[in-house]
Amino acid sequence: SPWLIENHTGTTWFAEDIRSRVYGLANSLSIRWDLKENDVACVYSPNHMGNFVPTPTRFILKQRGPEYPIAVWACHRLGVVVTPANPNFTVDELVYQLQATGARVLFTHPDSLSGAKAAAEIVGLDPAAIILFEDISSQDIPHGHPVVAQLVKAGLEQPTHYLEAKLRPGEGRTKLALLCFSSGTTGKPKAVALPHFAIISCILQLALAQNINGRNAEKGRYRSGDVAIGVLPFFHIYGMVANLHWAIFCGMSVVVHGKFDFEEMLKSIERYRINTLFLVPPHVVLLSKHSAVKRYDLSSVRSCSAGAAPISQELTAEFYRALPNSRLIQIYGMTETSTAISMQPPGDTPTPGSAGCLVPGMVAKIVKLDGTLSTHDEPGELWVKGPQVALRYLNNDKATKETFTDGWLRTGDEVIINKKGELFVVDRIKEILKVRGFQVAPAELEGHLLNHPYVADCAVVGIPNDFSGEVPMAFVTLSEEAKKLADSGNEQVDHIKATIEKHVSDTKIRYKWLEGGVEFMDTIPRNPSGKLLRRLLRDQAKERVHNREAKA
Ligand code: ATP
Ligand code: MG
Incomplete structure (x- = not known):
């Protein structure tokens, strides 16, 4: 092929x-x-x-x-x-x-x-x-x-x-193959030193992960002869490893797109009978919600792997309504691990919202806030060890020391691992809000908001508050459905916004609610792999709250 x-x-x-x-x-x-x-x-x-x-x-x-x-x-x-x-x-x-x-x-x-x-x-x-x-x-x-x-x-x-x-035996462990940059979600992108050994290990780990767990699982497997879509940017570790290393190792064909265009992707799927998709969550949102999907024959699609940012339970359900014959495979990983830390094994029925199980060869511990180790079902920072882990950051001793600690890689992500060994990403530790002493994960509230048919995209950030320390506030963009209703004159924009405001004020997940209210915007800032850039929204949030107070 x-x-x-x-x-x-x-x-x-x-x-x-x-x-x-x-x-x-x-x-x-x-x-x-x-x-x-x-x-x-x-x-x-x-x-x-x-x-x-x-x-x-x-x-x-x-x-x-x-x-x-x-x-x-x-x-x-x-x-x-x-x-x-x-x-x-x-x-x-x-x-x-x-x-x-x-x-x-x-x-x-x-x-x-x-x-x-x-x-x-x-x-x-x-x-x-x-x-x-x-x-x-x-x-x-x-x-x-x-x-x-x-x-x-x-x-x-x-x-x-x-x-x-x-590459003599052992040498590849330190011989560099790639200097990939992290996405710069939390600050300036860091150059990650990835040796040949890490890239090759990552590919073998993905292969093992699906073979160990994937017996008789037709839908979720990657096989020789598969046809994959190459829409992810090759400059990011995920697009690079998925299309240039993993797909080729498996013997797949890759249909390469210069850049992402949703309709072009749908056309390619129909034209080349593409069965394997490597995507990020914003693409999954489009596949699940966009009306253009109905105009194309997507029956060839068997698996859709998505990584880089979380996919909520609600989005998973919508995806299966749109593409019932395929399998959504969540991948969790980072540039520092040559991509995958965990993935959903094709043979199992995963718990919705989980990012799968650790890939073979990966050792993990979860460190709680107080420094003690967590047992199952308790959240804490994920530390990992494995052959696919990078050596260091380039020219950045401070970050290297903080992240590569005693042979472990600190992911900076708060996760929970359940008794089945499934991993759930709660949020980045840096993003977790402290509201009256309670930990509130913005991602959890966002997942809930996305559930509403009028909400296309959203972001929750913390705003300073004298009483609570900080409180969560939401930014929302209106969905296609909401815009259509407004354009057709069936609904007033103000009424649509009021509906969302009510949904926001009703959003209570135990002690967590969106006390900071909601603000509307045209597009929520995300980087090319679909990661929410909350750091860019914090200043805007303060400004909008200031304006609100001035008005009041
Ligand atoms: P920087 O390190 O420069 O701030 P970044 O962490 O976004 O940027 P990447 O290496 O591209 O750079 O992304 C890795 C991070 O992406 C993970 O640490 C995690 O926070 C997030 N992530 C990746 N996959 C998933 C997933 N399936 N679910 C939730 N979060 C994910
Ligand atoms: Mg990072």
Whole structure:
């Protein structure tokens, strides 16, 4: 089966074609750019498979090739460390990543070229070190090429496959493969040092997780011959490992999309009979609620894996109403664990809302607020140990010391593990509010609000309060349904808002309620993997409360 499929043209690449392109580029990187083991290469591009020239009637493929994966694999072949950058980065952000990682070359797509050039100039990178995806294939030096033959003849080392030939036993534990950045949800993104050993372990752990628990489970399994959708950004660890490492290891084909477009994704699912989805929660929300879903044949979908942020019980139920023949697999993990810490085993019927069981080889303890260890069903911070855990943060001793402690990785997440071994993410510890001395997890209140048909998205943040210390307040965006009612004149917007206000004031989960009331906004700030950026909302919350008080 094909390895990679470009979604606009349907152009397919088979393993052999890609392999020869990877070897050709690796030769070229070694000979023309003098890249060596442990050098760093930055990839600054959307998931593009080529460059398209739009004409009035159709798209013409100007340059063909799955350039992003080829660049990454060619670097892996040479032992060159890859640092993928967000294509939406500003010049300053790219400069930060180039400086932090000491990248020697910069792969980029024509769309990102001007930003790449500006950043390269600031960090003093030679313009020749910018490698344009458009030019990659013309730079290939294939195996039979005289330059390569001469090198071999002269006894100089010929580039070899790093993983096949150079990685001696034990060495991969510390040899870096990727410098991926965390999402920057709680602060500035951190560069995470991931060795080959961690990435390979992560893939094997995912394979074991589904084989141990997945006997006879047809729906949730990943198999050779599956067709997956590649809409997650490759610069994030989840998109990188799912599409460029895990899918390929399993023998799946990946239909690659340059960037996420919901209808384009639905079209691809129908056209290529895609059965495996790697998504983040905002995509799951669309699949579960969007009216366009009914216009496409999605009957091929067997599994939908979603990670990076929580999925509520309510959303899970809606997903199954929309796609009853598939299986929703929650994955919980972090950049520091090469993706997965836990996943829902395909063979079991998981408790709704759970993020599955620890993947094999992962050891965990849960440390309560008072420092003692928790038993089942008691919340506390999750600490983990395992082969897929990163070595450290790059150039950040303080964060490394705080997070990588005595051989454990502190996740910073509050979780509960039940007696069945299922893990539930309560919230990030940094986000948990203290209301009159009680711990309140914003995520729990958000899950409840999302239940309401008028609520499309929401975020709960703490606002300072003299009496309680802080109190939870909600931001809400109106759903398609609410907007339709308003547009058709069947409902007044004020009435819709009043309905939501009532729902908010009725929201009481034991001692937790939304005392801070509700504010409406057009879009809730989230990063590309769907993580809520509550830190950006806190200032706005204070301002809105201030305005409310002024009005009163
Ligand atoms: P930063 O560390 O820079 O603040 P980040 O933690 O969001 O950003 P990532 O490594 O991309 O960066 O995300 C890992 C975090 O995402 C986890 O620690 C957890 O808080 C959250 N997360 C991931 N998967 C899930 C899930 N299935 N359910 C709930 N939360 C999740
Ligand atoms: Mg983090």
